[in-house]
Amino acid sequence: MGQTRTLILSWEFPPIVEGGLARHVRKLTEQLVQVGIEVHVLTRGDETMPAEEIVDGIHVHRVREPSRPRDLAEFVTWIEHMNGDMLAAGVELGDRYRFHVVHGHDWLVANACDHLAKRFGCPLVMTVHATEHGRHQGWVDKHPQSYIHGVERWMTNRADRVITCSHYMREHVLDVYGLEEADVSVIPNGIDPRDLQPIEDLDTLRGRFAEPHEKLVLLVGRLDYYKGFQLALDAIAGVIDRLGESVSTRYLVAGSGPHEAELKRQAAELGIDDDGTFLGWIGDDVLHSLYRIADLCVVPSLYEPFGLVALEAMASGCPCIVADTGGLREVVPPDERVGLRFNGGDAEHLGVMIERLLTDEPLRERLVGEAMEHVLEFDWSAIARQTAAVYGDVIAARARV
Template sequence: MSLRVLILTWEYPPIVEGGLARHVRKLSEAMVREGVEVHVLTRGDDSVPAEADQHGVIVHRVREPTRPRDLSEFVTWVEHMNTDMVAAGVELGDRLEFDLVHGHDWLVGPACDHLAKRFSCPMVATIHATEYGRHQGWVDKHPQSWIHGVEKWMVHRADRVITCSHYMQGHVADIFGIEEARVTVIPNGIDPLDLQPVDDLATLRANFAKPDERLVILVGRLVYEKGFQLALEALVPIVRDLQDVRFLVAGSGTHEAELRAQATELGLDDHGTFLGWIGDDVLHSLYRIADLCVIPSLYEPFGLVALEAMASGCPCIVADTGGLREVVPPGERVGLRFNGGDAEHLGVMIERLLTDAPLRDRLVTEASEHVLRFDWQDIGRQTAALYAELHRTPV
């Protein structure tokens, strides 16, 4: 008999705030192919049906609460969403018998707890990142302190915790005070077929660089912990000494204004472009037209941008920190690493890779094989096996 599971997430395509939505979709579809009956409980708006079969995954949506105007109202918004999810989950439980509840990140923690207790079934929590890590340990003020508290409670409440890297396994066990044995490492995945570029890459590249210029890209949320400020600092001697280098910053976030101001102060305005938020087709195209992708994170649970770059044939340089160490292992085989937080060392590595074409070609070739280790079907198989193990264990 196949397992029937209820997955809770605050976003699911086509409602996409970030990488979480894509992760849950790919994982859910992979588990359906493994014979698991997957129901996803998430939020939605008038553009999506309240219930639909999306590639074998049954998606149930609660109407999204009015979006908060600022961070101070976000906690209330999350509480409202959880209340609505509990009501919808109870109704689902009256129609269907669920074997397990799986919540993704703290935003759905309270609803997961309530429904798992009501269904008398195990609860799994995937912790994709922590508030402690995002803020370098500064979680003494609201709402960071509240979010940190919810994460700690959720980790202790769950029958099993999943993290995307061994780094995150140790991080979660350390800051929340639980045994590492309660934390299972199942990595994120990538499907190279999802990385579809626009049709005319030559025209796209011409918008940002001349044929004889080299293009460096920075991709991700523009927040402090992504370390883009280090990359801008590192680029100053590069554009001065090599002269034919341009850069692109693709993304938006709370640190965007500071980064733009920094670029102006460093004299970089004539050497690059801030694109802001862009759609997936353009994003995936940037990897194809770039000569180098830099991932300079100060805190990084996994490193999906590095995987996307490698799968798209773009060599990458990553910070020697967090989950990036597992995505880009040592040895300069699939990518280069620099000392995390060290802009000068990053500059040295950027110049090395931009001026060494054989090295770039070798990294691209090796990386194309390396990314196959992060196959969604294997990740779905691992997750389904964990579900089966918990289902056999009395709650």
């Protein structure tokens, strides 16, 4: 057959970065090229971006995205429109190239992936980064959650192979979507510490949020209820009250999302609105700098398929406390070697752990040292080799039919 050629569909790819998905697809595709796969990425773009270009050996094809609706109820229609445009572009690519596998990322591109894989007569691989069922704690009976959940169920059962980022997510999709065990492979997210270089003047940046003698607690991520930041604010309020001036504590919330206004109200009601800062959405350069200036990063998620923020923090030398839930258990083991866990959903226990880490400097230093070695296990080149092996498996299985 010669060199394997894959068409990867993703609704975001740099320079369009709305979350971890774009970063994941970029690093994965870079390394797939290095292991000998010819990679074509079909994604969305705007008038400032070339329709086609080769970036680090990756063939990037961009579809002009339709106008983005502000109303969540119209989001599904927007996604359907985008899938139609991506399908048309994919059909044209299929006239120019012979693709051996189609690989889609999440439900956002599922419809186009399905049609293109059928048209090309090749296997379909779908990576599930998160599920609507998990994000909403199983409450998926109303639109648009019901629609998204339905698409996820259909696409996972339709795919020749499903990839999840953790063993937790594998069990989750097996249970929720009724899949066979052989249909789901676990390939973790990766990290490259070289990508986490700070750009800001760190002393000046830290001075914006905390005095030299103060401790700074960092919260990073999309401000959704399932990310658990409401638990962290409750815990931080208790820590500030108990430690007082002996260990003056401040917090920083980096991210945006639908729960932002509620979190700000909560901070005011707790009386800690003057003790912290809500930064809103930030770019990668600022984010990587924040990890370097914080004394502690807290990942309090109620639902977390993997836990990339914890991995980034550890790789940046920032000690971590994570919820004992989901994929976070696979990123931060239970032995307190590289980070601390708290009982998921328990703000009081989180407060105890925050207080412990802020007041125990030897513990902090030990965790940072061990974590810097631990993150090397999440190597992108190994992840690319595992993904290429999945391609080989599904292509061989299709050939036997």
